[in-house]
Amino acid sequence: MRYPVSEPFDSGVLETGSHSVFWERVGNPSGKPAVVLHGGPGSGATPWWRTFFDSDRYCVTLFDQRGCGRSRPLASDPDTDLSSITTQHLIADIEALRVLHGIDRWLVFGGSWGSTLGLAYAVEHPSRVSELVLWGVTTTTRHEVDWLTWSMGEVYPEAFSDLLALVPDVERGGNVPAAYNRLLMSEDEELRDRAARGWCAWEERLATLQGPPNPSPRYADATFRLGFARLVTHFFGAHGFLPMDGISGRLDRIVDIPAVFVRGRLDIASPLGVVWRLAQQLPLATLHVVEDEDHGGADVTDRLLVSATDQFGR
Structure with missing residues (x-):
């Protein structure tokens, strides 16, 4: 079971020059430091993320990544320059927050995109x-982005045909997120x-394994819808702004970090083999494959994640 939502004891804005993050x-100011990296990209650090931590044991920093949530400017704003929103910029923001709060290690x-980050x-x-606790694990390589589009297009050809219908003919055989990002920046x-x-x-199609897609209420908001779609296609179209081996080729640097990875067997957002091979190279990593859950997870995923934070918080 997850913990009750705890209210923040402090909040503020990190000024980066181009963005206000x-x-x-939340939690105990003297507790074990942790940082939460939300998914999307562009979903925002909603209160739900706080519930994976015992507020008596942890001091948790959450932030809305550039371009979304309560950060400004929003990616949905016509004049927002997305060139200042990359994985490298987000890593710099995480480090700036760590320094700001006087944290040595956390x-x-x-989850999801947040696991890549x-x-x-x-x-x-x-x-x-100090530790890694990641779920819905992806690394946003070209292979995974192609899986998310072209491979899943073979599973849902009708929906994929609808997706491609808006893409100009000359771009229909290539990088679908990049082509969509150009449309979204029109x-x-x-x-x-x-x-x-x-x-x-x-x-929505990929989030619903059987039957018609379940509509997500957040996409009814035109501002959220545009900002979210812009950020997702911006990052996915650039394959996470990382070299092909930007993560897989540097795993030797984190072999001494305890890690818990959780993935649903029914998570079709990316191939399970990616995180499986990653975990094989990390001697202190435990990979939990949840047989009956998908990308969003459910009760078993929640239990495993809370168990991990409880274990590391002792």
Whole structure:
């Protein structure tokens, strides 16, 4: 069972020059430090993320990554320059927050896109990571992005045909997220909205294994819908702004970090083999494969994640 939602004891804004990054801290100010890396990209650090930690044991830093949530400017704003929103910029923000709060090392907790960011941060700053707890684990390589689009297009050909319908003919055989990002950055407001709806419909299709897609209430918000679609396609179209071996080729740097990875067997958002091979190279990592759960996880995933933070918080 997850813990009750705890209220922040501190919050503020990290000024980076080009972005104002909103952060908050929950739990025990003297507790074990942890940082939460939300998914999306662009989903925001909603209160739900706080519930994986015992507020008596942990001091948890959460923040809305550049371009989303309570950070400004939003990716949905017409004048926002997405070139200042990359994985390297987000890693720098994590480090700036660590320094701001006087933390030496902290547990890194993340899910989905946040797991890619957590791994990228860990291999860049291994001395600053005490443990890793990651779920829905991905590394956002070209192989995984192609899986998310072209491979899943073979599973859901009708929905994939709808997704491709908006893409110009000359771009239909290539990088689908990059092509969509160009549509989403168009000066044509109607085209931007059609593209945002199209991408979010594909997200809903992949999130529902059987039957018609379950509509997500957050996509009903036009501002969220556009910002989310822009950020996802911006990062996925650039394969996470990482070299092909940006994570897999640097795992030697984190072999001494205890880690817990959780993935659903039914998680079709990326191939399970990626995290399985990753875990084989990390002697202190435990991979839990949950047979009956998908990318969003459910009761077993929640229990495993809370068990991990409880264990590391002792």
